[in-house]
Amino acid sequence: MAAKVSDMYYEAGFSVVVQDTYLGKEVHSFLQAFKSKPVYYITLNPNIGSVIERERRRNKTGYTTWDVKPLHEVLINENPKVGLWLDSSNMTPEETVEEIIKRAESEARFM
Numbered sequence: 787m788a789a790k791v792s793d794m795y796y797e798a799g800f801s802v803v804v805q806d807t808y809l810g811k812e813v814h815s816f817l818q819a820f821k822s823k824p825v826y827y828i829t830l831n832p833n834i835g836s837v838i839e840r841e842r843r844r845n846k847t848g849y850t851t852w853d854v855k856p857l858h859e860v861l862i863n864e865n866p867k868v869g870l871w872l873d874s875s876n877m878t879p880e881e882t883v884e885e886i887i888k889r890a891e892s893e894a895r896f897m
Contacts, residue, residue: 834874
């Protein structure tokens with residue numbers, strides 16, 4: 787569904803970003819669903835301690851049905867190593883965006 791909607795917006799002239807969590811075998815099927823090209827795939831991979839600390843400081847939590855550590859284990863052990871993997875542990879959101887922009891073309895382009 788996300789790929790189909792993204793393609794519709796792309797065809798209408800928008801630059802599209804899909805932000806979601808895809809794990810394990812879901813990654814390749816998700817990426818193959820896009821008709822519009824190019825597709826850039828970026829995995830933000832902060833360490834567990836950083837995720838826990840960020841969640842503690844937020845007004846809401848993104849981890850209501852799972853714990854951070856098992857999710858991180860799946861990410862590391864089951865996700866294909868495609869696209870740009872960025873350890874954003876010690877980065878601000880602004881620094882993360884700057885790093886993605888700097889490295890996207892050479893490392894994140896999937897197809």
